């Protein structure tokens with residue numbers, strides 16, 4: 168009989184300090200969740216676990232049921248009603264009968280009244296079918312809980328940051344589960360968690376301890392000792408008792424009587440490296456004016472590629488408002504020339520520029536429209552004059568290594584040219600990780616002397632290959648790497664580096 172696989176995507180990285188709400192319409196990047204055939208069409212053949220699950224179903228000759236695909240830009244927690252609206256189609260599909268479930272989740276989702284949304288999703292699915300085989304993939308920035316591991320059969324995650332191996336993570340989890348359904352594998356898992364809040368700015372494999380941990384994990388997978396070894400450095404901007412660095416390892420008890428012990432040993436070793444080198448997970452920012460002056464000096468008289476200025480404290484890819492103007496202000500104050508900036512989210516400014524039309528001169532109070540009460544920061548716009556250089560509908564397709572092939576929607580987009588700087592202003596949130604953010608509105612990034620990006624690490628996917636230098640600029644916002652700006656209430660204490668431990 169044809170097997171039936173339920174494949175679903177519910178993803179949200181929740182920054183509990185963000186002032187941005189998360190209504191149901193925020194999923195689908197502003198267009199709402201996709202259901203059924205639409206969900207399949209939206210993500211098939213993309214670099215995502217969901218697409219990998221579809222391919223596994225096809226390979227296994229199984230019927231793929233896709234009740235929901237819902238992904239939002241990071242923001243604050245969704246209401247319980249929104250969460251239930253996402254969960255209901257999944258529950259109905261499982262209740263209708265299936266042989267296995269494949270879930271593409273984030274791992275740092277918090278919803279109203281629940282600090283562990285992924286744990287709740289898995290609990291609810293297992294409540295309907297206590298024995299259901301479930302494969303789950305998590306983002307690299309997941310905060311793992313006991314409930315998650317207890318209610319899943321196989322867990323894997325990304326091994327890259329920027330995340331360019333999402334499909335591979337899906338293939339790894341899906342393949343182990345599919346083999347177990349054929350009676351050719353018996354997955355067992357081991358996991359562990361550390362009281363360690365690590366900075367996202369130190370998560371990239373080339374920057375901190377993660378590279379060596381991932382190299383060890385890959386070596387253990389290639390040796391055949393375990394089937395999948397996943398490091399989850401966590402998400403510091405979700406204030407939950409589960410926030411921390413964790414690891415989860417899958418081994419095959421069907422092939423190896425010592426599988427459980429092997430999984431635990433590999434997991435323990437991964438976390439031991441993280442703990443020994445925990446000081447390397449702390450980011451030490453430089454004063455903003457020093458960083459911008461350094462970028463200016465690096466750019467003097469050279470033409471071998473743009474200097475990147477990274478405005479990492481206001482990254483909408485982690486819940487930032489994307490309208491904090493502090494770094495832009497410093498760049499203009501220090502008279503940097505030939506600068507491209509992307510993106511500032513400001514629907515009012517876009518409306519004003521659209522009204523004025525291409526070629527018009529305008530005066531704007533740009534950005535600074537959002538207050539951030541959780542960190543005691545008020546929005547402060549920057550008064551700018553310039554010419555409207557371009558206006559687009561903001562419909563883009565990623566061609567770089569991240570989310571390759573997927574469409575995205577910036578909303579209406581306008582370029583303000585101040586003479587020294589060309590500023591891409593959008594209606595919607597979007598982290599710049601693909602050159603298309605500039606190219607779609609007529610700016611060639613490779614030709615610019617300076618590029619300012621509102622991003623932390625994901626910009627590296629598209630922009631690192633074209634950059635001559637990278638300068639991290641500490642502005643302000645709800646993705647600040649300085650953890651002392653956050654008033655944590657729910658973290659498990661003591662925890663490093665906030666406490667002596």
Ligand SMILES: [Zn+2]
Nearest residue numbers: 306307308330
């Ligand atoms: Zn991530």
